[in-house]
Amino acid sequence: MLSERPRWRGAPRGSKKPAAPRPASVMLPDIRDYDRLVAAFRWRIPERYNIGVDVCDRWAAVEPDRAAIIEVEAAGDAVRPVSYGALREESNRLADALRRQGVGRGDRVAIMLPQCREVAAAHIAIYKLGAVALPIATLFGADAVDYRLRDSGASALIANAASLDRIAGLLRSDPPPALRTILSVDGAGAGALDYAALLRAADPDFAPVATGADDPALMIYTSGTTGNPKGALHAHRVLLGHLPGVQMSHEFLPQPEDRFWTPADWAWAGGLLNVLLPGLHFGVPVVARKFEKFDPEQAYRLMQDMTVRNAFIPPTALKMLRAVPDPRKRFNLSLRTIGSGGESLGEPTFHWGREALGLTINEFYGQTECNLVLSSSAAIGVVRAGAIGRAVPGHAVAVIRGDGSRCEPEEAGQIAVRRPDPVMFLGYWNRPEATREKFIGDWMTTGDQGVCDADGYVRFFGRDDDVITSAGYRIGPGEIEDCLLRHPAVALAAAVGKPDPVRTEIVKAFVVLKGDVAASDALAADIQTFVREHLSAHEYPREIAFVDSLPLTTTGKVIRRLLRERA
Secondary structure, X not given: OOOOXXXXXXXXXXXXXXXXXXXXXXXXXOOOOHHHXXXXXXXXXXXXXXXXXXXXXXXXXXXXXXXXXXXXXXXXXXXXXXXXXXXXXXXXXXXXXXXXXXXXXXXXXXXXXXXXXXXXXXXXXXXXXXXXXXXXXXXXXXXXXXHHHHHHOOOEEEEOHHHHHHOHHHHOOOOOOOOXXXXXXXXXXXOEEEHHHHHHOOOOXXXXXXXXXXXXXXXXXXXXXXOOOOEEEEEOHHHHHHHHHHHHHOOXXXXXXOOEEOOOOOOOXXXXXXXXXXXXXXXXXXXXXXXXXXXXXXXXXXXXXXOOOEEXXXXXXXXXXXXXXXXXXXXXXXXXXXXXXXXXXXXXXXXXXXXXXXXXXXXXXXXXXXXXXXXXXXXHOEOOOOOOEEEOXXXXXXXXXXXXXXXXXXXXXXXXXXXXXXXXXXXXOOOHHHHHHOEEOOEEEEEEEEEEOOOOOEEEEEEOOOOEEEOXXXXXXXXXXXXXXXXXXXXXXXXXXXXXXXXXXXXXXEEEEOOOOOOOHHHHHHHHHHHHHHOOOOOOOOEEEEOOOOOEOOOOOEOHHHHHHHO
C-alpha cells in the first residue's frame, strides 16, 4: 500500500544497523531564543527504533521503581502509582499473550479503554510485538466502532466490560467484525478472554521485535468532521517527531517535579501523543483519571490533589474552566505549563489564563496526520494573543496558495507542512487516492485556512468548509466565536454560514447561555449589537439560535457540519 519510504533521517542508507532498537531522544537544546533554537536543532532519528522499548524498557532497565503512571479512581480516594518495572512486565506478558493468540507483525489491535494503566501496557505491548495499535474512544457508539473495526481489519480488541456491553450487538452481528481475539480487562464474558488470566500464563521476558523507525506502529482515525473518518497510519518515528513540540509548548519539559495530566481521551492523538507517550519517554509521571463527563470543579480538584505541573487542556475544556470563579483562591494549584490545541484558543481564553491562572496558555497546532508542528512558548518569548505560534524547530510550515506557492505575509491561504517530516503520517489506510490528494507537491495540506505574518506567527481562522462567504467577504468563524464568548451571557458558541439568496451566506450563531441566563429576543439582539460593535457589520450573526449544547467530536471539536445542516 505504501511503497516509498521517506528519506529524511541522518543515518546514511546502507549503513550498518544496530542489532536491536536503541533508545532515542530528540531534545530541544536549552536555548531561550527562538531563532537560535531553530538554528541549533537537528533531527536524530535512528534507523532502528521501537516506541514500546523507548518509553518503557529503557527506564525499567535503570530505574524500575520510577513512577510511570499514577492511577486515580473516579472518587479520588485511591491513588495507585505504576512503576516502569511493573509496566515492562505487564506489557511483556501481554505481548506474549497476544502472540499466542495469533497476533503478529503488522496486525491491527484495537484498544477501547478509558485512561488507565492497561492503555499504556497495551500500546507498549503492541509496539514490542511489531503490530499496529488502533485506539478507539470509549464514548463512541456501536456504529462508529463498527466502522473502525471493519475498515482497519482489526484482528484483536482489548476493552473493558462497559465498552463490550456498548458494542454487544455489533459483536453478534452477521457478519461480525473479523476479530479473532477479544480481551476484557475486568474479566471474561460474552466471548471475551480474561486479560488477567492470560497475563498470568504468559512469559514476562518477551523479546521485542526489532522494528525500524519507518515501520507502521499506530493508526488513529481522523475526527470525521467533514466526512467518513480515515485511518491515519503512523510509523514508530511519530513519537520522536512529537517531542520538540511537546517540549516547546511545555517549556523545556522535563523539569524537576514535573507531572503530566490531560482530560483528553488517550485514544485521541492529543491525549496519546501529546501527553501519555511523551510523558513516559521523558520519565514524567502521567496522571490517569477517568471522567465520564468533564467537570471543571473536579478537574481543578484533581490538578490540586495530584500536584499536576503540566496539563494539556483542549480549548472547549478551558472555556468550561473559565466558569469557575477565582480558581487560584479556591484551589492550591502547582501548574507550571498549560498547552492547548485541537481548536482555536481565542484571545479571551488566552487573557483569562494569565489573569485567573497566572500563566500563559501555550497554544499549539497540528492534525492527526501531522501533529504538533506549530506552537507558542512563553519560555522563549514565542507568544502572541490570537495567534497559534510559530513553526516548531524541525518542521517546515507555511500558508500556501492553491498552486503550492507560499502566500505573502497576511495573505490568506491554507496551512501546510512540508515533507519529509518525522511526525507526518505514512498515509491513509487503504486510501491511496485520498493520500495523494492530501498533498500539493511536497506540501501536506491541512484544509485549515490561516494567515502568517512577517514574524512567522500563524493565525488560524477556520477549516475550508467552515469559512463563511458573505457579501464578498470570507469570514473565519473563530473571530466571531471569540467575540461571542466575551459577552457576559454566553458560555459556548459556534458560528456557521447559512445559505442566503442575496449575500451567498449569512452568519448564524448557535449559543449556549450561562446557567442563570434566560434566552429571549432582547438578549439575541443585544448579542448581535455586541458583535457588530466589537467586530464589523459584515461579521455579526444575523441569526442566533439558543441551544442547550453544541455537537462535539470525542476530541472536543465542534462539528460545524451538523450545525450547518441545522441552519
